[in-house]
Amino acid sequence: PSTRVARPLLHGYFRSSCSWRVRIAFALKGIDYDQVPVNLIKDGGQQLTDQYKELNPMQQVPAVTIDGVTLSQSLAIIQYIEETRPGPALLPADPQKRAKVRMICDLIASGIQPLQNLYVLQKIGEDKVSWAQHFIIRGFVALESLLKETAGKYCVGDEISMADICLAPQVYNAERFKVDVDQFPTIKRLNQTLLALEAFSTSHPSCQPDTPADLRA
């Protein structure tokens, strides 16, 4: 039996913002990984199969198989990568800066993204676009105000962090739902800075193995 450590396996979807968070973290850390596409739309949703439920009982992407275990919840996955892999730190060393990074992450991951998640919008039905816009704008008003205090070149000071990993995918979602991001100059400026980085461009939804041809960059 081989003792070579297997590459991490990401079960994700090109357009899922939480999957993109994990792809950015792998890219920033320089970790090679394999992808298994889970198409959230096709066949009524491939995340709903019994087979996938074994990987993530919440029937959401992402799930990552790594070091012999399968983990779900993107921020738990990213912090596991941070705590077990070398490479650039995704959290600052200073406890108050770490807290600010986590505050921004959780504002997005608990305060915005869950309310515009696919399974929530399916329950909302025809009003889904205005519902999603409402909660994204509400969250971005708060986020803009926080980022004005914390941001330097990146979300918290001049070092990239987990907060940036959460920001760019949420802006991508906002644009999908036609939110005018020009209203939020700090968010807009940070997002532009991030999209210019290789770790964000190579992991972008427009160029994944499962990106449909008509959505490719």
Next chain:
Amino acid sequence: PSTRVARPLLHGYFRSSCSWRVRIAFALKGIDYDQVPVNLIKDGGQQLTDQYKELNPMQQVPAVTIDGVTLSQSLAIIQYIEETRPGPALLPADPQKRAKVRMICDLIASGIQPLQNLYVLQKIGEDKVSWAQHFIIRGFVALESLLKETAGKYCVGDEISMADICLAPQVYNAERFKVDVDQFPTIKRLNQTLLALEAFSTSHPSCQPDTPADLRA
């Protein structure tokens, strides 16, 4: 000027599950703190004032003023406490166990709680109870399945952790929305174990400074 370190100040609400998470963390760590009640119902919601928005731009509880800064987002607050205060660890030392703890925390904090939060239910209107039940039950089905794999005496093995801090307040919410927790034997058993602990009973919504007389234990 005094150099004595001020006690942390919790801006919270007796019945907010996210405020209770922070109270449990303070209690487990043996940290004395002061409370400023923010009544989410009275005066149309005291969290909506300009004064409170300075503390938490999301206009939610909790916010904690500690070591000269004000932090919001309960899990960011709790991890700041964990990283700056002595006392029992709220996260295991082993990275895979830490990941499991965070996975459970985030399942609750991103996958369940945001969907039955006050400001979401206010937007849902008259169907709010069945909406909340739907997402709590959906989340508990997944959580029960995860906990069957991870639980010992507590959510992850036999040591108390941040996962337990998230579990008991979410069960309290489930009961408020008349979800039958008997359907979830592992969740039920863990919750009973937790409620018997002093850190959970002293911080319980039924005995806070702002608990109304008719809801006191």
